[in-house]
Amino acid sequence: MIITMQYPSNLVSAPIIYQLSRQYNIEFSILRAIVEDGFAQLTLEIAGNAEDLQGGLNYLADKGIYVSDNPNISILEDKCVSCGACTAVCSVRALKLDRNSKLEFDKAACINCKRCISTCPLGAIQTVSLQSK
Numbered sequence: 001m002i003i004t005m006q007y008p009s010n011l012v013s014a015p016i017i018y019q020l021s022r023q024y025n026i027e028f029s030i031l032r033a034i035v036e037d038g039f040a041q042l043t044l045e046i047a048g049n050a051e052d053l054q055g056g057l058n059y060l061a062d063k064g065i066y067v068s069d070n071p072n073i074s075i076l077e078d079k080c081v082s083c084g085a086c087t088a089v090c091s092v093r094a095l096k097l098d099r100n101s102k103l104e105f106d107k108a109a110c111i112n113c114k115r116c117i118s119t120c121p122l123g124a125i126q127t128v129s130l131q132s133k
């Protein structure tokens with residue numbers, strides 16, 4: 001399961017990930033971390049049993065940490081003209097042009113960094129409804 005956590009500034013230095021592992025036996029890999037101006041956004045791959053995962057997500061919610069599931073990026077095909085601009089910023093190649101120069105989006109590969117959204121001149125990339133836990 002891949003999630004993205006957005007920390008409020010007062011929790012940037014708190015041992016949130018450590019507690020997820022210690023209290024809820026959740027295994028994790030950090031796929032992406034952005035920390036700037038007292039704000040953090042972490043994209044994690046997490047694993048554990050269902051009860052522990054739910055407990056961990058509840059813990060994050062209690063801490064005021066916003067959590068979204070992946071994928072939450074959507075390409076509006078009626079707007080996209082396959083210019084390829086967004087593919088240049090996608091570090092995991094979830095966005096690429098196929099052999100017919102048409103944009104392909106691999107949802108499974110997307111780590112929800114959202115860097116592509118601002119690159120689209122036509123506003124064809126957007127987030128879909130996010131789930132908070």
Ligand code: SF4
Pocket residue numbers: 075079080081082083084085086087103119120121122123124125
């Ligand atoms: S930048 Fe926008 S229009 Fe261009 S390929 Fe990406 S989604 Fe399509």
Ligand code: SF4
Pocket residue numbers: 073089090091092093094095109110111112113114115116117
């Ligand atoms: S949010 Fe966009 S740039 Fe980031 S991994 Fe997903 S498709 Fe690529």
